[in-house]
Amino acid sequence: MFWSILSYQSFKRKLLTLENLKAVEDLPKAHLPSEVAYQVLINRLVAAEAQQVLDIKKEQDDLEGLVKMWSHQMKIPVSAMSLMIQTNQMSKQELKGQVFRLENDINNLLSYLKYKQENDDYRFTQISLKTSVSSVIKKFSSQCIAKKIQINLTGDSEVITDAKWLEFCLSQVIDNAIKYSPFESEIKIVINKQSIEIQDFGIGILKEDIPRLFEQGFTGYNGHEHQKATGLGLYMTKQILDRLGFDIVISSQIDQGTKVLIKKNK
Structure with missing residues (x-):
């Protein structure tokens, strides 16, 4: 009974340490094999969480770059149409071509987002x-x-x-x-x-x-x-x-x- 109480108290101390943990380096030095295994597990969890944060950051950076790139791409046909209006040289064929290019870029963007989300089933x-x-x-x-x-x-x-x-x-x-x-x-x-x-x-x-x-x-x-x-x-x-x-x-x-x-x- 006495050893059970000691084990329980030790376990509670570890939980308290974990709740107040700000960095892996703050963990007390491990002595027992169970404590070493405990710290190895904590290190793995922290490393996995850090990698997940990096992955999310990269995905956000990629999306930001994508939006900037596509915004620039869409400005080209819009600028072309604006110039045609200002110079009163609006050819129906040229206007149709620029509208098609704008629509095509938008559709490609939507397809890319759908592809990245992987929420579209393939139907063979x-x-x-x-x-x-x-x-x-x-x-x-x-x-x-x-x-x-x-x-x-x-x-x-x-x-x-x-x-x-x-x-x-x-x-x-x-x-x-x-x-x-x-x-x-x-x-x-x-x-x-x-x-x-x-x-x-x-x-x-x-x-x-x-x-x-x-x-x-x-x-x-x-x-x-x-x-x-x-x-x-x-x-x-x-x-x-x-x-x-x-x-x-x-x-x-x-x-x-x-x-x-x-x-x-x-």
Whole structure:
């Protein structure tokens, strides 16, 4: 009975110490094996909490950077429309293009936030790749008309995947192909067995930029020079394609164009 009372009192002292603890260094020096194990446990809990705080801080910093980046991105079409109004040179086609760009950036932001929250279920069904690609091409038809770009689509294949998220990924790739293609250019899209190859003949990508294309926030030389990139499109594309079971490989040469291969994993 006496030893039980002592053990209980010792336990109460440890609880009191823990309640008043401000730093791990304030813990009394451990002597007994049970006390050493107790301190090891406390150290692990403190380290885990500290890491959680750092993770939350990083996520907040990333979100803040994202908002700043996207705000800047959205200012471009707004400024263009404002200039057209001020100079009384508002072309219906140009206005339509700027509105589309603004809507596209907003939709990409919403998709990114949904992706980060991971609250959207993937719905896998058997689909036609040609149908998905054609849907995306139709979405960008006005941009192609404005730049007189011809998109040639050949082939078809069926895969089991999430049509909505695959089309989101295709939108990022085809949007880039259109952005960085010259006027009166061509984009070739070839569908083989469970794969899509998208070839443009635009400005190309620097060799040193290619390994970093899928990094979050990386825009590379083209993004800085032409102010057309947020650095999130290809990052999201790679992450989502991984979940859908696709590989993506990009090859490019300056002034000759870029080829993007999206292929279903075996």
